[in-house]
Amino acid sequence: VVEASERLVLPGFIDSHVHFRDPGAPQKEDFFTGTLAALAGGVTTVLDMPNTQPPTDSRAHLVQKAAHVATKAVVDYGFYFGATDTNIEEAASVAGEVAAMKLYMGSSTGTLLVTEFSPIYRHFTTFPLDKPIAVHAEDEQSLKYFGGMGLQDHNQARPPLSAQIALSRAIAIAEKTGRRLHVAHTTTWRELELIQEARSKGVRVTCEVTPLHLFMTEEDQHRLRNFGKVNPPLRSRDDREALWRYFDDIDTIGTDHAPHTREEKDQPYSQAPSGMPGVQTMLPLLLNAASSGRVKLEEVVKRCVTNPIQIFGLKDKGTLEIGKDADIVLIDPNHEYVLADDQMLSKCGWTPFAGTKIKGQIQQVYLRGNLAYNQGNCLSTAGSGKAIRYSK
Ligand code: NCD
Numbered sequence: 001v002v003e004a005s006e007r008l009v010l011p012g013f014i015d016s017h018v019h020f021r022d023p024g025a026p027q028k029e030d031f032f033t034g035t036l037a038a039l040a041g042g043v044t045t046v047l048d049m050p051n052t053q054p055p056t057d058s059r060a061h062l063v064q065k066a067a068h069v070a071t072k073a074v075v076d077y078g079f080y081f082g083a084t085d086t087n088i089e090e091a092a093s094v095a096g097e098v099a100a101m102k103l104y105m106g107s108s109t110g111t112l113l114v115t116e117f118s119p120i121y122r123h124f125t126t127f128p129l130d131k132p133i134a135v136h137a138e139d140e141q142s143l144k145y146f147g148g149m150g151l152q153d154h155n156q157a158r159p160p161l162s163a164q165i166a167l168s169r170a171i172a173i174a175e176k177t178g179r180r181l182h183v184a185h186t187t188t189w190r191e192l193e194l195i196q197e198a199r200s201k202g203v204r205v206t207c208e209v210t211p212l213h214l215f216m217t218e219e220d221q222h223r224l225r226n227f228g229k230v231n232p233p234l235r236s237r238d239d240r241e242a243l244w245r246y247f248d249d250i251d252t253i254g255t256d257h258a259p260h261t262r263e264e265k266d267q268p269y270s271q272a273p274s275g276m277p278g279v280q281t282m283l284p285l286l287l288n289a290a291s292s293g294r295v296k297l298e299e300v301v302k303r304c305v306t307n308p309i310q311i312f313g314l315k316d317k318g319t320l321e322i323g324k325d326a327d328i329v330l331i332d333p334n335h336e337y338v339l340a341d342d343q344m345l346s347k348c349g350w351t352p353f354a355g356t357k358i359k360g361q362i363q364q365v366y367l368r369g370n371l372a373y374n375q376g377n378c379l380s381t382a383g384s385g386k387a388i389r390y391s392k
Protein backbone atom coordinates (compact mmCIF):
# COMPACT_ATOMS: atom_id res chain seq x y z
CA VAL A 1 0.00 0.00 0.00
CA VAL A 2 1.34 3.37 -0.97
CA GLU A 3 0.34 6.50 0.97
CA ALA A 4 -0.12 9.29 -1.48
CA SER A 5 -1.80 12.32 -0.04
CA GLU A 6 -1.18 15.60 -1.88
CA ARG A 7 0.62 13.59 -4.50
CA LEU A 8 -0.16 12.92 -8.11
CA VAL A 9 -0.13 9.15 -8.74
CA LEU A 10 0.68 7.92 -12.24
CA PRO A 11 1.50 4.49 -13.68
CA GLY A 12 5.16 4.00 -14.60
CA PHE A 13 5.80 5.39 -18.06
CA ILE A 14 6.90 3.24 -20.99
CA ASP A 15 9.46 4.71 -23.36
CA SER A 16 9.12 2.63 -26.49
CA HIS A 17 12.05 4.28 -28.31
CA VAL A 18 15.47 4.45 -26.64
CA HIS A 19 19.06 3.94 -27.85
CA PHE A 20 21.10 2.74 -24.87
CA ARG A 21 24.27 2.01 -26.92
CA ASP A 22 24.97 -1.29 -25.17
CA PRO A 23 26.88 -3.15 -26.45
CA GLY A 24 29.17 -1.04 -28.58
CA ALA A 25 29.36 2.58 -27.47
CA PRO A 26 29.67 2.70 -23.66
CA GLN A 27 31.22 6.17 -23.82
CA LYS A 28 27.74 7.48 -24.82
CA GLU A 29 25.59 5.29 -22.52
CA ASP A 30 25.37 1.81 -21.09
CA PHE A 31 22.38 -0.16 -19.91
CA PHE A 32 22.89 0.83 -16.28
CA THR A 33 23.16 4.59 -16.86
CA GLY A 34 20.38 4.55 -19.46
CA THR A 35 17.94 2.72 -17.20
CA LEU A 36 18.98 4.88 -14.22
CA ALA A 37 18.09 8.01 -16.21
CA ALA A 38 14.79 6.33 -17.15
CA LEU A 39 13.95 5.51 -13.52
CA ALA A 40 14.65 9.07 -12.38
CA GLY A 41 12.33 10.24 -15.16
CA GLY A 42 9.43 8.03 -14.04
CA VAL A 43 10.00 5.58 -16.91
CA THR A 44 9.79 1.98 -15.65
CA THR A 45 9.93 0.19 -19.00
CA VAL A 46 12.11 0.90 -22.03
CA LEU A 47 12.21 -0.64 -25.49
CA ASP A 48 15.75 -0.46 -26.83
CA MET A 49 16.56 0.06 -30.50
CA PRO A 50 18.77 -2.34 -32.48
CA ASN A 51 21.42 0.07 -33.82
CA THR A 52 23.97 -1.07 -31.26
CA GLN A 53 27.37 -2.54 -32.12
CA PRO A 54 26.96 -5.29 -33.18
CA PRO A 55 23.44 -4.46 -34.37
CA THR A 56 20.60 -6.60 -32.98
CA ASP A 57 20.11 -8.22 -36.38
CA SER A 58 20.44 -11.96 -35.69
CA ARG A 59 19.36 -14.44 -33.03
CA ALA A 60 22.96 -14.71 -31.87
CA HIS A 61 23.31 -10.95 -31.48
CA LEU A 62 19.96 -10.75 -29.66
CA VAL A 63 20.97 -13.48 -27.19
CA GLN A 64 24.36 -11.83 -26.72
CA LYS A 65 22.77 -8.42 -26.04
CA ALA A 66 20.24 -9.90 -23.60
CA ALA A 67 23.01 -11.61 -21.63
CA HIS A 68 25.22 -8.53 -21.75
CA VAL A 69 22.63 -6.14 -20.25
CA ALA A 70 20.82 -8.53 -17.86
CA THR A 71 22.93 -7.58 -14.84
CA LYS A 72 22.78 -3.83 -15.52
CA ALA A 73 19.15 -2.75 -15.82
CA VAL A 74 17.22 -0.94 -13.07
CA VAL A 75 13.96 -0.72 -15.07
CA ASP A 76 12.23 -3.37 -17.18
CA TYR A 77 13.23 -3.58 -20.82
CA GLY A 78 12.62 -5.10 -24.21
CA PHE A 79 14.43 -5.04 -27.54
CA TYR A 80 13.70 -4.28 -31.16
CA PHE A 81 15.09 -6.54 -33.87
CA GLY A 82 16.90 -4.71 -36.70
CA ALA A 83 15.96 -5.52 -40.30
CA THR A 84 18.68 -6.06 -42.90
CA ASP A 85 18.46 -7.00 -46.60
CA THR A 86 19.00 -10.66 -45.78
CA ASN A 87 17.69 -11.52 -42.27
CA ILE A 88 14.06 -12.00 -43.31
CA GLU A 89 13.48 -15.56 -42.00
CA GLU A 90 15.64 -15.00 -38.93
CA ALA A 91 13.61 -11.92 -37.98
CA ALA A 92 10.37 -13.86 -38.20
CA SER A 93 11.82 -16.69 -36.10
CA VAL A 94 12.66 -14.40 -33.15
CA ALA A 95 9.51 -12.26 -33.39
CA GLY A 96 8.03 -13.64 -30.16
CA GLU A 97 11.10 -12.58 -28.20
CA VAL A 98 11.22 -8.94 -29.26
CA ALA A 99 8.90 -5.95 -29.00
CA ALA A 100 8.90 -5.25 -32.72
CA MET A 101 11.05 -5.03 -35.82
CA LYS A 102 12.84 -1.78 -36.62
CA LEU A 103 13.43 -1.02 -40.26
CA TYR A 104 15.59 1.93 -41.28
CA MET A 105 14.49 3.16 -44.72
CA GLY A 106 17.05 5.98 -44.50
CA SER A 107 20.42 5.86 -42.82
CA SER A 108 20.91 7.25 -39.33
CA THR A 109 23.31 6.42 -36.47
CA GLY A 110 24.69 2.89 -37.05
CA THR A 111 24.74 0.65 -40.08
CA LEU A 112 21.19 -0.74 -40.31
CA LEU A 113 19.48 0.13 -43.59
CA VAL A 114 16.96 -1.45 -45.99
CA THR A 115 16.09 0.69 -49.00
CA GLU A 116 15.00 -1.66 -51.79
CA PHE A 117 11.44 -2.75 -52.46
CA SER A 118 12.13 -6.47 -52.47
CA PRO A 119 13.58 -6.93 -48.96
CA ILE A 120 11.08 -4.44 -47.50
CA TYR A 121 8.20 -6.35 -49.09
CA ARG A 122 9.58 -9.69 -47.89
CA HIS A 123 9.99 -8.42 -44.31
CA PHE A 124 6.46 -7.00 -44.43
CA THR A 125 4.98 -10.35 -45.50
CA THR A 126 7.21 -12.69 -43.43
CA PHE A 127 7.33 -10.97 -40.01
CA PRO A 128 4.12 -11.84 -38.06
CA LEU A 129 1.46 -9.47 -39.39
CA ASP A 130 0.12 -8.49 -35.95
CA LYS A 131 3.55 -7.62 -34.61
CA PRO A 132 4.53 -4.07 -35.53
CA ILE A 133 7.28 -3.16 -37.91
CA ALA A 134 8.51 0.24 -36.77
CA VAL A 135 9.95 2.28 -39.61
CA HIS A 136 12.49 5.05 -39.58
CA ALA A 137 10.73 6.67 -42.52
CA GLU A 138 13.24 8.82 -44.36
CA ASP A 139 13.99 8.11 -48.00
CA GLU A 140 17.65 7.25 -48.62
CA GLN A 141 17.64 8.39 -52.25
CA SER A 142 16.33 11.85 -51.37
CA LEU A 143 18.82 12.13 -48.50
CA LYS A 144 21.63 11.30 -50.93
CA TYR A 145 20.28 13.61 -53.59
CA PHE A 146 19.97 16.63 -51.32
CA GLY A 147 23.22 15.76 -49.52
CA GLY A 148 24.91 15.35 -52.89
CA MET A 149 23.81 18.84 -53.88
CA GLY A 150 26.24 20.04 -51.21
CA LEU A 151 23.55 21.41 -48.91
CA GLN A 152 25.18 21.58 -45.51
CA ASP A 153 22.21 22.85 -43.59
CA HIS A 154 20.81 19.93 -41.69
CA ASN A 155 17.17 20.82 -42.22
CA GLN A 156 17.72 20.98 -45.95
CA ALA A 157 19.81 17.81 -45.98
CA ARG A 158 16.89 16.01 -44.26
CA PRO A 159 13.97 17.53 -46.15
CA PRO A 160 10.39 16.89 -45.01
CA LEU A 161 9.80 15.41 -48.46
CA SER A 162 12.21 12.59 -47.65
CA ALA A 163 10.03 11.51 -44.72
CA GLN A 164 6.87 11.79 -46.76
CA ILE A 165 8.24 9.72 -49.66
CA ALA A 166 9.41 6.95 -47.33
CA LEU A 167 6.17 6.99 -45.36
CA SER A 168 4.05 6.76 -48.52
CA ARG A 169 6.03 3.70 -49.62
CA ALA A 170 5.71 2.05 -46.21
CA ILE A 171 1.98 2.71 -46.05
CA ALA A 172 1.41 1.36 -49.56
CA ILE A 173 3.25 -1.87 -48.73
CA ALA A 174 1.46 -2.18 -45.38
CA GLU A 175 -1.87 -1.76 -47.15
CA LYS A 176 -1.02 -4.37 -49.75
CA THR A 177 0.22 -6.88 -47.15
CA GLY A 178 -2.35 -6.16 -44.41
CA ARG A 179 0.37 -5.85 -41.79
CA ARG A 180 0.78 -3.56 -38.77
CA LEU A 181 3.06 -0.61 -39.28
CA HIS A 182 4.36 1.70 -36.56
CA VAL A 183 5.83 4.99 -37.70
CA ALA A 184 8.71 6.18 -35.49
CA HIS A 185 9.22 9.88 -34.87
CA THR A 186 6.63 11.53 -37.13
CA THR A 187 7.53 15.19 -37.40
CA THR A 188 5.47 16.86 -40.12
CA TRP A 189 1.92 17.92 -40.77
CA ARG A 190 1.92 16.06 -44.09
CA GLU A 191 2.97 12.75 -42.48
CA LEU A 192 0.04 13.03 -40.09
CA GLU A 193 -2.30 13.66 -43.01
CA LEU A 194 -0.93 10.60 -44.81
CA ILE A 195 -1.43 8.47 -41.69
CA GLN A 196 -4.97 9.72 -41.18
CA GLU A 197 -5.84 9.03 -44.81
CA ALA A 198 -4.33 5.53 -44.60
CA ARG A 199 -6.32 4.76 -41.45
CA SER A 200 -9.55 5.89 -43.05
CA LYS A 201 -8.91 3.20 -45.68
CA GLY A 202 -8.34 0.57 -42.98
CA VAL A 203 -4.53 0.41 -43.12
CA ARG A 204 -3.21 -0.79 -39.75
CA VAL A 205 -0.84 2.05 -38.96
CA THR A 206 0.10 3.54 -35.60
CA CYS A 207 2.50 6.41 -35.03
CA GLU A 208 4.86 7.97 -32.53
CA VAL A 209 5.98 11.51 -31.81
CA THR A 210 8.95 12.53 -29.69
CA PRO A 211 9.08 15.21 -26.98
CA LEU A 212 11.91 16.76 -29.05
CA HIS A 213 9.52 17.54 -31.89
CA LEU A 214 6.57 18.36 -29.59
CA PHE A 215 8.54 20.93 -27.62
CA MET A 216 11.17 22.32 -30.02
CA THR A 217 11.44 23.76 -33.53
CA GLU A 218 14.16 24.58 -36.05
CA GLU A 219 14.74 27.79 -34.11
CA ASP A 220 15.97 25.65 -31.22
CA GLN A 221 18.25 23.81 -33.63
CA HIS A 222 19.88 27.08 -34.60
CA ARG A 223 20.35 27.88 -30.92
CA LEU A 224 21.63 24.43 -29.96
CA ARG A 225 23.65 23.97 -33.18
CA ASN A 226 25.20 20.45 -33.30
CA PHE A 227 23.51 19.53 -30.03
CA GLY A 228 20.13 20.04 -31.71
CA LYS A 229 21.04 17.89 -34.71
CA VAL A 230 18.68 14.92 -34.95
CA ASN A 231 17.07 12.62 -37.52
CA PRO A 232 14.47 13.60 -38.55
CA PRO A 233 15.41 17.23 -37.82
CA LEU A 234 13.50 19.69 -35.67
CA ARG A 235 10.84 21.18 -37.92
CA SER A 236 9.00 24.45 -38.43
CA ARG A 237 6.59 26.01 -35.96
CA ASP A 238 3.69 25.03 -38.25
CA ASP A 239 4.76 21.40 -38.17
CA ARG A 240 5.15 21.45 -34.41
CA GLU A 241 1.69 22.97 -33.98
CA ALA A 242 0.31 20.27 -36.28
CA LEU A 243 1.65 17.57 -33.92
CA TRP A 244 -0.47 19.10 -31.14
CA ARG A 245 -3.49 19.60 -33.41
CA TYR A 246 -3.34 15.96 -34.52
CA PHE A 247 -2.63 14.74 -30.98
CA ASP A 248 -5.76 12.54 -31.06
CA ASP A 249 -4.26 10.60 -33.97
CA ILE A 250 -0.90 10.03 -32.28
CA ASP A 251 -0.59 6.64 -30.60
CA THR A 252 2.65 6.78 -28.65
CA ILE A 253 5.16 9.28 -27.31
CA GLY A 254 8.69 7.84 -27.41
CA THR A 255 11.78 9.85 -26.61
CA ASP A 256 14.21 8.61 -29.27
CA HIS A 257 16.73 8.94 -26.41
CA ALA A 258 19.91 9.07 -28.51
CA PRO A 259 22.83 10.06 -26.27
CA HIS A 260 26.10 11.27 -27.83
CA THR A 261 29.01 12.69 -25.83
CA ARG A 262 29.79 16.40 -25.82
CA GLU A 263 33.10 15.64 -27.57
CA GLU A 264 31.29 13.81 -30.39
CA LYS A 265 28.76 16.62 -30.73
CA ASP A 266 31.49 19.29 -30.68
CA GLN A 267 33.00 18.14 -33.99
CA PRO A 268 32.45 20.10 -37.23
CA TYR A 269 28.76 20.12 -38.08
CA SER A 270 28.83 17.53 -40.86
CA GLN A 271 30.69 15.02 -38.64
CA ALA A 272 28.64 15.56 -35.48
CA PRO A 273 26.35 12.57 -34.84
CA SER A 274 22.56 13.02 -34.86
CA GLY A 275 20.38 12.52 -31.81
CA MET A 276 19.63 13.94 -28.38
CA PRO A 277 19.01 12.35 -24.97
CA GLY A 278 15.46 12.47 -23.57
CA VAL A 279 14.41 9.52 -21.41
CA GLN A 280 14.69 11.48 -18.16
CA THR A 281 12.89 14.61 -19.35
CA MET A 282 9.80 13.20 -21.12
CA LEU A 283 7.47 12.96 -18.13
CA PRO A 284 8.53 16.34 -16.67
CA LEU A 285 7.91 18.09 -20.01
CA LEU A 286 4.55 16.37 -20.41
CA LEU A 287 3.57 17.40 -16.86
CA ASN A 288 4.21 20.97 -17.99
CA ALA A 289 2.05 20.49 -21.07
CA ALA A 290 -0.71 19.13 -18.84
CA SER A 291 -0.51 21.88 -16.23
CA SER A 292 -0.52 24.56 -18.93
CA GLY A 293 -3.74 23.03 -20.29
CA ARG A 294 -2.24 21.94 -23.63
CA VAL A 295 -3.22 18.30 -23.06
CA LYS A 296 -5.10 16.23 -20.49
CA LEU A 297 -2.95 14.05 -18.25
CA GLU A 298 -5.04 10.97 -19.06
CA GLU A 299 -4.32 11.54 -22.76
CA VAL A 300 -0.61 11.54 -21.93
CA VAL A 301 -0.94 8.31 -19.91
CA LYS A 302 -2.75 6.70 -22.85
CA ARG A 303 0.20 7.44 -25.15
CA CYS A 304 2.95 6.61 -22.66
CA VAL A 305 1.42 3.56 -20.96
CA THR A 306 -1.81 2.05 -22.27
CA ASN A 307 -1.13 2.29 -26.01
CA PRO A 308 2.48 1.01 -25.94
CA ILE A 309 1.34 -1.99 -23.85
CA GLN A 310 -1.26 -2.81 -26.45
CA ILE A 311 0.78 -2.04 -29.60
CA PHE A 312 3.85 -4.02 -28.50
CA GLY A 313 1.97 -6.69 -26.52
CA LEU A 314 3.84 -6.05 -23.28
CA LYS A 315 2.87 -8.81 -20.85
CA ASP A 316 2.78 -8.16 -17.10
CA LYS A 317 2.61 -4.42 -17.66
CA GLY A 318 -0.56 -2.61 -16.79
CA THR A 319 -2.04 0.54 -15.47
CA LEU A 320 -2.89 0.75 -11.79
CA GLU A 321 -4.88 -2.39 -11.13
CA ILE A 322 -5.88 -3.37 -7.61
CA GLY A 323 -4.10 -6.48 -6.40
CA LYS A 324 -1.32 -6.23 -8.94
CA ASP A 325 2.30 -5.26 -8.18
CA ALA A 326 2.39 -2.08 -10.14
CA ASP A 327 4.85 0.40 -11.52
CA ILE A 328 3.91 3.68 -9.87
CA VAL A 329 5.23 7.23 -10.03
CA LEU A 330 4.48 9.70 -7.21
CA ILE A 331 4.72 13.36 -8.10
CA ASP A 332 4.60 16.55 -6.09
CA PRO A 333 2.45 18.54 -8.53
CA ASN A 334 3.38 21.96 -7.14
CA HIS A 335 7.15 21.71 -6.85
CA GLU A 336 8.86 23.91 -9.45
CA TYR A 337 12.42 23.54 -10.67
CA VAL A 338 14.61 24.22 -13.69
CA LEU A 339 16.08 21.40 -15.81
CA ALA A 340 19.89 21.40 -15.82
CA ASP A 341 22.66 19.28 -17.33
CA ASP A 342 23.96 18.24 -13.90
CA GLN A 343 20.62 16.57 -13.02
CA MET A 344 20.96 14.21 -15.96
CA LEU A 345 21.92 10.63 -15.11
CA SER A 346 22.53 9.64 -18.72
CA LYS A 347 26.23 9.13 -19.28
CA CYS A 348 26.24 11.89 -21.89
CA GLY A 349 25.47 14.41 -19.12
CA TRP A 350 23.52 17.03 -21.07
CA THR A 351 19.97 17.82 -22.12
CA PRO A 352 18.68 20.05 -24.92
CA PHE A 353 16.04 21.22 -22.42
CA ALA A 354 18.51 22.76 -19.92
CA GLY A 355 16.93 25.96 -18.60
CA THR A 356 13.32 24.80 -19.04
CA LYS A 357 11.15 25.46 -16.01
CA ILE A 358 9.19 22.40 -14.86
CA LYS A 359 6.12 22.30 -12.63
CA GLY A 360 5.78 18.93 -10.91
CA GLN A 361 8.59 16.84 -9.43
CA ILE A 362 8.98 13.09 -9.58
CA GLN A 363 9.55 11.97 -5.99
CA GLN A 364 9.14 8.22 -5.77
CA VAL A 365 9.08 5.46 -8.37
CA TYR A 366 7.95 1.89 -7.68
CA LEU A 367 8.97 -0.96 -9.96
CA ARG A 368 6.68 -4.00 -9.63
CA GLY A 369 5.60 -2.88 -6.18
CA ASN A 370 9.10 -2.13 -4.86
CA LEU A 371 10.31 1.36 -4.08
CA ALA A 372 13.11 1.78 -6.63
CA TYR A 373 13.69 5.54 -6.56
CA ASN A 374 13.23 7.98 -3.71
CA GLN A 375 13.90 11.74 -3.87
CA GLY A 376 16.94 11.60 -6.09
CA ASN A 377 18.26 8.25 -4.86
CA CYS A 378 18.17 4.95 -6.73
CA LEU A 379 17.35 2.22 -4.20
CA SER A 380 17.49 -0.77 -6.49
CA THR A 381 20.52 -2.69 -7.59
CA ALA A 382 21.72 -3.20 -11.15
CA GLY A 383 19.95 -6.26 -12.52
CA SER A 384 16.63 -5.59 -10.79
CA GLY A 385 15.12 -4.57 -14.13
CA LYS A 386 13.68 -7.58 -15.95
CA ALA A 387 13.25 -8.55 -19.58
CA ILE A 388 9.69 -8.07 -20.84
CA ARG A 389 7.62 -10.96 -22.17
CA TYR A 390 5.25 -10.53 -25.10
CA SER A 391 1.68 -11.61 -25.73
CA LYS A 392 2.12 -11.78 -29.50
C1 NCD B 1 19.42 7.93 -33.46
C2 NCD B 1 20.71 7.42 -32.80
O1 NCD B 1 21.62 8.21 -32.58
O2 NCD B 1 20.77 6.22 -32.50
N1 NCD B 1 19.66 9.25 -33.95
C3 NCD B 1 18.73 10.18 -34.26
O3 NCD B 1 19.11 11.25 -34.75
N2 NCD B 1 17.45 9.99 -34.03
C4 NCD B 1 19.03 6.98 -34.55
C5 NCD B 1 17.61 7.15 -35.06
O4 NCD B 1 16.64 7.03 -34.31
O5 NCD B 1 17.43 7.39 -36.24
Ligand code: ZN
Pocket residue numbers: 108136184185231232
Ligand atom coordinates in the same frame (compact mmCIF):
# COMPACT_ATOMS: atom_id res chain seq x y z
ZN1 ZN C 1 15.13 6.86 -36.28
Ligand code: ZN
Pocket residue numbers: 017019049256257258
Ligand atom coordinates in the same frame (compact mmCIF):
# COMPACT_ATOMS: atom_id res chain seq x y z
ZN1 ZN D 1 15.69 6.43 -32.79
